[in-house]
Every structure is written in C-alpha cells, then in structure tokens.
Amino acid sequence: MNLPNILTIIRIFMLFPIVILIEVNAFLSGILFILAVFTDYLDGKIARRYNKISDLGKFLDPLADKILVLGILVYFVWLKYFSPWIVILILFREFMVTGLRLSLVQKGIVLPALKSGKLKTFFQDFSILLYLWNLPFKYILLMISLVLTLYSGFYYFYKYGKEIF
Template sequence: MNIANKLTVSRMIMIPVFLVFLLAPINLGTAGSGGFTLPLSQMFAGFLFIIASVTDWLDGRIARKRHLITNFGKFSDPLADKLLVMSAFVSFAGMGRIASWMVIIILAREFAVTGLRLVAAGEGDVIAAGQLGKWKTFFQMLAIISFLFNNIPFGLNGFPLNQVLLWIAVILTILSGADYFYKNREVLLRSK
C-alpha cells in the first residue's frame, strides 16, 4: 500500500475517534477567552477533523505528484471523505445543530453517487471524483469545521458563517450530484 492510500486509510481510522470526542459525554473542561468558550472534547474533535481533512488534500496531492494513483485510491478516497463528512453531519443533526432535511439531501447525493460507482465497478470501470465534487467536499468540510468551533464570533451581515458555509455546501452537493450523473449517464444506459 502506497503512502497516499495509507493516508486515506488513516482518515477512516480517525472517524470513530472524532465521534467519541464529539458525542461522548467527556467533560474535559472548556477553553477560550474573551467571551469565547468551547468544551475541550469538542475542540479535540475539531482539531482531529481538521487533521483528517488535511489528509484528504495531502493524499490526493501525493498520489498525483508521485504517480501513485490506484484503483483502490480512486474508490477509497471518496469513500473516506463520505464517511468522515456524513458522520459529522448526522451527528450535528442529532444534536439539533443543523436541519435534518439538509443532511438528507447530502446523504441522498452520496448514496446515489456511491451506487453509480458500484454499478460502474461491476462493469470494470472506476469513476474518479470530479472537480465540482471536490469543491463540494471542501465546502462541506469547511462547514463542519465552522460548526465544530460554533462559538467563534464570525458572521456575514449578522448571518452566522457556519450557516453560510452549510448553504454553499448543500447547493454544491446538489449541483455536483447532477453533474456526476450527467457525465456518467452512459454507465446507467449500459446497465439496462
């Protein structure tokens, strides 16, 4: 297994640890000053999510630069992203931080795209993530980070930054899903 694929696998391993810090009732105290406080367990979850997100960028960069692109990487990298992002969004919906319908849209797109990838894989094709899908993932991760550090006093014209980023992520989720199916429609046509 090459270094890019090891980074992808490490991202998958970080997910349960991230969820323990986010969801488990761990009282580690709070950190912050100037009216900004954050439970330490949530701060650890936030930093772990950032590290996992950086591995997403890093594994792709290494794979392209060192010509280490593999079928395993093409399949597992987007899967690791989905697992990481979905675990955070589902947790936030359960915690009442974001609207469930937004999570349903994101989940539906991810399941539909994964289904299309599985159909393609059954025919011997591996479909890599497109550029719009990469932007979608980037904004989803930014939105999650902003929710993890939700007490940070940022906003745009009185509208919280985390909500702005979430709306951008949802819109890109819809657009990238439509783009993905349009560009790979021949896979569906062949499978009839």
C-alpha cells in the same frame, strides 16, 4: 499497502476521536478534523507524485471522505444542530453518485472527481469546521454546501448517466 492508502485508512478512523471530542473539546476536535482533511489532500498528492495510485486507493479515498463527513453530520443531527433532512439529502446524493460510480466501473469507466464535487467537499468541510468551533455563518455555509452537493450530484448524472442508461 502504500503510504497514500495508509493515510486514507487513518482518515476513516479519525472520525471516532473527532466525534468523541465534539462535546469535550470542540477546538481540539476541529484541529483533528483539519488534520483528517489534510490527509485527503496529502494522500492524493503522494499517490500522484510517486505513482502510488492503486485500485484500493481509488475505492477507499472517496469512501473515507464520505465516512468522515457523513459521520460528523449525523452526529450534528443527533446534537440537534440542524434538521435531519439536510443529511438525508446529502446521503441520497452520495449513494446515487456511488451507485453511478460502481455502474461505470463495471463498464470500465472511472468516474473522475469533477470540480463541482471538489467545490462541494470544500464547502462541506468548511461548514463542519464552523459548526465544530461554533462560528458565525455556519448554517449559511451548510446550505451552500447542500446546494453544491445536489448540483454536483445532478451534474455527475448529466455528464455520465448516459453511459449506464
């Protein structure tokens, strides 16, 4: 175990206090969410800078992101903040890209994070924060993140799908 992997595991478990606090103290829930997102930035920075990149980290990091974001989005659906179809489409994209990633790994190809995927993550995180703090434009940002989510999923398959078919 190294520090980047520990930060990634912490991010996974931060989902629980974030969700618990949503209805009790949404402001604090948002602060914890910002800290969780920061661990994503920090673990990558430390791993690259100190050459602590590991196979476990390559697997856990995107998984931690999905657990955090999708866990919160599913809870938002339960709270009836928006329609389940939004989360279903996001889940579909995430499962498809994860399947692509696993298929490529079997062929010795590592699927890198593309700019479209990073942009998707930014908008998802920002829209979640707006929902946590009940700020304006949250639904618009969620829709932008949904479009970017679907676009980036199609783009991953466009760029790397030929490697598995």
